[in-house]
Amino acid sequence: MNHRVLADWIMKRLFTLTGYFTILILIGILYLLFSNAIKAFSHIPFSSFFDLHWNPSAHGEPLYGVFQLLWSSLLVTLGSMLIAVPLGIGVAAYLSEIASPKVRKTIRPLIEILAGIPSVTIGFIGIVLIGPFIADVFHLSNGFNALNGSILLAFMALPTIISVSEDALRSVPPSFREASYALGANKWLTLIKVVIPAAGSGIVAACILGFGRAIGETMTVLMVTGNATAMPHSFFDPVRTLTAAIAIELGEVPYNSPHYYGLFVLGIILFFISLGVNFLSEWVASKLRYKI
Amino acid sequence: MSVISKNITSFIGLRFLGLCTIVVLAFILLVLIDIIWKGAGTLSWDFIFTVPRKGMTEGGIYPALVGTTMVTVITAIFSIPVGVATAVYLNEYASDNMFTKILRASIRNLAGVPSIIYGLFGVALFVEALRLGNSVVSSGLTLGLMTLPYIITATEEALRSVPHSHREGALALGATKWEAIKTIILPSAIAGITTGAILGVSRAAGETAPILFTGVTFYLRFPPDTLDSEFMALPYHLYILSTQHHAIEQVRPLAYGTALVLILLIVVLNIIAFIIRNKYAKELVK
Numbered sequence: 001m002n003h004r005v006l007a008d009w010i011m012k013r014l015f016t017l018t019g020y021f022t023i024l025i026l027i028g029i030l031y032l033l034f035s036n037a038i039k040a041f042s043h044i045p046f047s048s049f050f051d052l053h054w055n056p057s058a059h060g061e062p063l064y065g066v067f068q069l070l071w072s073s074l075l076v077t078l079g080s081m082l083i084a085v086p087l088g089i090g091v092a093a094y095l096s097e098i099a100s101p102k103v104r105k106t107i108r109p110l111i112e113i114l115a116g117i118p119s120v121t122i123g124f125i126g127i128v129l130i131g132p133f134i135a136d137v138f139h140l141s142n143g144f145n146a147l148n149g150s151i152l153l154a155f156m157a158l159p160t161i162i163s164v165s166e167d168a169l170r171s172v173p174p175s176f177r178e179a180s181y182a183l184g185a186n187k188w189l190t191l192i193k194v195v196i197p198a199a200g201s202g203i204v205a206a207c208i209l210g211f212g213r214a215i216g217e218t219m220t221v222l223m224v225t226g227n228a229t230a231m232p233h234s235f236f237d238p239v240r241t242l243t244a245a246i247a248i249e250l251g252e253v254p255y256n257s258p259h260y261y262g263l264f265v266l267g268i269i270l271f272f273i274s275l276g277v278n279f280l281s282e283w284v285a286s287k288l289r290y291k292i
Numbered sequence: 293m294s295v296i297s298k299n300i301t302s303f304i305g306l307r308f309l310g311l312c313t314i315v316v317l318a319f320i321l322l323v324l325i326d327i328i329w330k331g332a333g334t335l336s337w338d339f340i341f342t343v344p345r346k347g348m349t350e351g352g353i354y355p356a357l358v359g360t361t362m363v364t365v366i367t368a369i370f371s372i373p374v375g376v377a378t379a380v381y382l383n384e385y386a387s388d389n390m391f392t393k394i395l396r397a398s399i400r401n402l403a404g405v406p407s408i409i410y411g412l413f414g415v416a417l418f419v420e421a422l423r424l425g426n427s428v429v430s431s432g433l434t435l436g437l438m439t440l441p442y443i444i445t446a447t448e449e450a451l452r453s454v455p456h457s458h459r460e461g462a463l464a465l466g467a468t469k470w471e472a473i474k475t476i477i478l479p480s481a482i483a484g485i486t487t488g489a490i491l492g493v494s495r496a497a498g499e500t501a502p503i504l505f506t507g508v509t510f511y512l513r514f515p516p517d518t519l520d521s522e523f524m525a526l527p528y529h530l531y532i533l534s535t536q537h538h539a540i541e542q543v544r545p546l547a548y549g550t551a552l553v554l555i556l557l558i559v560v561l562n563i564i565a566f567i568i569r570n571k572y573a574k575e576l577v578k
Contacts, residue, residue: 008468012385018374019381022444025437026398032416033409090312098309107317109566114320116491116562118498120527121551124534125323128544155319162316188302209404216406218501219527223535243408243501250412250505255420267412271405278401 037268040261049265054245055229056259057252064262066269068231072146072239075232076225077215079150080157084214085207087154088161089196092203095162096169097191115159123223126152131224140236144226147235152220157210164209168202169195205285212277216270218243242266324555331552334545340553343513348533349543353550358515359428359508359523360557364497366432366519367439371496372489374436375443382444383451384473396448403441407501410438414506427520431507435496442495446488450481483572487565494561498554500527510536526554 044064051065091111095104130151131143172195180190196203226238227248240248246263253259338352345351386392414434424430454477462472478485500508509522510532516523533547534540 004468004471008470011470011473015377015381015385018377019386022374022378022399022440023395025440026395026402028417029402029413029437032413032421036412036416087312087316090309091316094309094313098306099313107313110317110320112566113324113559113562114316116494116498116558117323118500118527118554118558120498120500120531121327121554122323124530124547124551125326127534129322129326155316158316186298186302188305189298192305212404216404216408218406218408219531223531243406246408246412247501247504250415255415264412264416267409271409274405274409275401278404282400 036264040265043258056262069242069245073215073241076146076149080153080214083154084157088158091162092165096166111159119219122152123220126224145236146239149221149225153214157214160213161206161210164206165203168199172198201284201287205281208281212274218247222247242270327551331548334549339549355512355515356524356526356529360526362428363432367435367496368493370436371439371443375440376447379444379447383448399441399444407499410434411502426507426522428516428523429519431503434502434506439492439496442492447485450484454480487569490561490565494558498527498558
């Protein structure tokens, strides 16, 4: 009896301790990211981060403006959303409203495989297939530009958008559809006038999550977007995104230099973007629960 | 709108949904078929079990395969026990208050943080502060931290699906809380936990950004023999062969072969997770 109680006592402490250890790790991650980013401000004036251009290794006057990187990230990500949002909602609607259970059971694992393909492999496909294709179609010298990144990121964001949207569409009660059919609407009208609006907040949440997935992606954009440090003017310009800037430059800078701390500032910006994306999607999705 | 034009819109609209699905499936199949088709020619025992030769224009991927395996094992050893134990703490021991709510929200958010941020953190903590240097262990722990929120979330979901009556039944029979966890709760949740763990670790195995600056290196003649040495990894090897090599066109077959091995590794892990999930789902129905 006694050793059973003892074992229980020990295990309770052990689990609690592990829980606290995880909390410590969470705090540690935040602390290290922020403390390193804050050190940047003692070397670099705060205002220089609001400049347009990013070129920390420039001789004489290093430039730390984040807007060029931010705009590049947004350009590639928004481009990917233009492709992924209609496609994703289309596939989700097909799976939830049209596909037979058998078809659905075949397609879903394939989409899960897409979610599991390592980003470096998607980047490789961008180099060997999408890049030459873009160069051919638009008569460019090479296909390493924002458009290539957008196409690849679209397919990387799709599994998230499809699965979350499909869940939202499936959670619309069948009575909604039946009421619409009873009023004489056909399948398509029911879908776009009743089912999609009813699942609206879930679908919006899905697209926000997809956006977050795309803007945080590193290896794919690093491999296919050309990485030029210039302000992009169109989808055919090469771009260097926030994530790619960290990935390229962290390997080149000496530890604890202003540039090194500057990269942590980029990390913090990315961190807040992903935080904002998560909270926004949870907030939007929670509105759905109140409505139905 | 007339009935006819309504029907035409409906016809086109529904076909459009099918078209969207075909486009996405076509992309997935294009990726898989291209890599399998062009990678299969490179794949051989020689490719898997020899080291790169002649400036990585010949030879195999053995050091990269061993490196990825070593790092992934460290990731699993760190993230699975800590993740499962944290989830047990959150779900079975911690009281449901504001603090645990905040904690759960942070863990969910950390699961969505871009992997490159874990790379930054890995450099600051393991390489710099803890002086582990560029090594297998630094990379393994960095990937472990990245995987941790994923495993906690998956385990909690599995634990929540165990009915409350099971817990109460065990306690009513005189089991201590630990005995209830060990004999009733964990065994009922094991399918969900295992699936989550395999998927989390397989995602880590394919990651590149977190290991870029914590220990991976582009060329080694031998696999790493200690945990504090630098290593080659499959995803990074593919990155080097396809973007950084001096003879990119010449090494393209090697890159395809590496991509195929990487995809096979991930797909096999995913299929194992899929089988476990289905097997236990059927047993539950019985």
